[in-house]
Amino acid sequence: MSKFAVLGHGVVGSGTVELFNMNRELIHQRQGIDLELGYILDIRDFPGLPYSDKFTKDINDILNDDEVTVVAEVMGGVHPAYDFVLACLNKGKSVCTSNKELVAKKGAELLRAAKEHNCNFMFEASTGGAIPVLRPMHTCLAGNEITGIAGILNGTTNFILTKMKEDGMGFAEALKLAQDNGYAEKDPTADIEGHDACRKICILSSLAFGRHIYPDWVYCEGISAITEEDTAYAEASGYAIKLIGSVERVGDKILPMVAPRFVPDSCELSSVSDVFNAIMVYGNGFDQVMFYGKGAGKLPTASAVLGDVIDCAKKSGTDMSQYWEDSADNSFIADYAAHPVRKYIRTTGSDKSAIEAKFGKVDYLSRPDAPADELAFITPALPDGDIDRISAELGTVKSSIRVYEA
């Protein structure tokens, strides 16, 4: 019998309890582990549930119960989640979390605490929701050098971009639909400006490259500037616009980034639609693998939390390899402005010679019903910052979106 506790009875917390109760017998039978839910921590009261007797408002009930060996932290936010998680780890209790903000900001410290106290800090649910990606990357792909990662890491923005592509909606209309469907918050900033995706690419990059990457160090651009015209050019030219969290090796540095991208139809990421997430991983043996599924939602996120809980309950001691070191500074992060990219650019005017004088040979794109005073093209590969500088000099640039190169 292994006893676990759940911190927080919100959407993910109640989903974790629900999924556990639904599948408890099967877990026992197929995983060989007899799990028992010991406590649920929440400041609110939940009378009338079949498991109302499990609730406590005092973290010490959990900390002081030696039978509790695994704790699921599904409260969200850094405080008090951080304090509770650290206290659990310091007591030698493994912690499984869905809290991407906590992992992105405090991951290295919490991993070290787990190592020091011979327990585990796991966070499959923090990135890609239900999608198995962190553990498979660390175990099944362990024989490879990971050379890059690119993912659709935020379901809200992918829903918006899908509606813009498939139904020709403008950004504002698609955002409103996302809000009406409960996919976007009333204040959608964290999603649409890429902050949520940024935390997730930080977690993926930290695990892949072994050093903590803080969100503040990552160039992050959202999707709020994307227009129907841009979507139409992409659609007509064999691309889909996707918000991509990516990281690649650049010499002996790495370059993490969140930005909308023109993803060619030949790349499997281009067909990932609606609220689905997908993460493409590149390596020197396996070449490329992609993990696809629901990046959010009550039971999907609970599935990832519960998978971690089961794994922790089966382990004795620390898996010291799923680990990264803290980083004193960001000197290992490459300068995005110096990195060559191709960009889709949309301008007003019809003077191709002015464009070609600045950019050299470009590939012009067309779309149905384009006005005569509009030009769109894809630049040759030039340093990212140079393209911005040239665009400013031109003075006619309305949109600028990086092309995704697999």
Place this chain on the structure above:
Amino acid sequence: MSKFAVLGHGVVGSGTVELFNMNRELIHQRQGIDLELGYILDIRDFPGLPYSDKFTKDINDILNDDEVTVVAEVMGGVHPAYDFVLACLNKGKSVCTSNKELVAKKGAELLRAAKEHNCNFMFEASTGGAIPVLRPMHTCLAGNEITGIAGILNGTTNFILTKMKEDGMGFAEALKLAQDNGYAEKDPTADIEGHDACRKICILSSLAFGRHIYPDWVYCEGISAITEEDTAYAEASGYAIKLIGSVERVGDKILPMVAPRFVPDSCELSSVSDVFNAIMVYGNGFDQVMFYGKGAGKLPTASAVLGDVIDCAKKSGTDMSQYWEDSADNSFIADYAAHPVRKYIRTTGSDKSAIEAKFGKVDYLSRPDAPADELAFITPALPDGDIDRISAELGTVKSSIRVYEA
């Protein structure tokens, strides 16, 4: 220091050695394990390699070296692979294999031998090549009841079907191109008749449902009867034809099957093209996840083998949960003929009333340049065997392909 051996220096075996030598330092650093290649077993001589001193022709050299704790079996075929693997397991050495025939035919027995001798029998490379799917399904998705699996499990047939769809090729022409590219064998039977995919769906199903499923028990249909006309109807109607290995729950039984399917464009499997594989897994918490990547090839397959080797070298003792029991009989396999399906059917003639008298209301499909004496339609959901019986009665049916229902 952990010592491992490789049985067989063919494509996958030499790839495993190559990938290990390429990434050895990184594996040490990131996985905390100092692996050493002890032996390579092959009846042939390989002089002049940097590691020619590692070769042996005698399995006893490996069996009797107590420092060898993990063995990669990459010979293929059942004999002598089976005897060697069993001997290694009986000596307490973990075995990792890419050999799908061995796992599909002898998996339950070899898993039991591993359990009895406190070591592991692992086979991530046997299904989906480089794609992490077996371990993620068993670990990350452990909190769920798996309700179904559907996969594109054979790259050769997917390449052929892609060429038929995208370039309008006939089956024979696409097969020849696959052979010219080295994707299909001179005798392509195992691929095109679905036998290879069948072994893989057996392995996936056995792991998901905990009982050994032998390939002989599985209804298996290949792609050699698919015509350009069928491809054109699919393309014009929002489907892609894919060879799908699937399993689903039917009451208290399961129904594994290999058959070509009309996969709707809305399903992510429909966009998996060329030699890529992908496996969609369904469960009661996570809903659906898909794993995508290269299902074959030297380094991709080696990646999966090496991932297993690293995992075994890190473990002490058996992971008793990634396991299934042998099956005395196939009474838990549902009768496919009684299971309701919808089918695409192509007939000669233009008599809709005859069709509707037999099938009831059907959905007619169209394609460009269809002759006047051709009808194609999708039936309502009827027992699989009934559709075949009705088709035989009609006497005009040229093609019959099941529709994939997510």
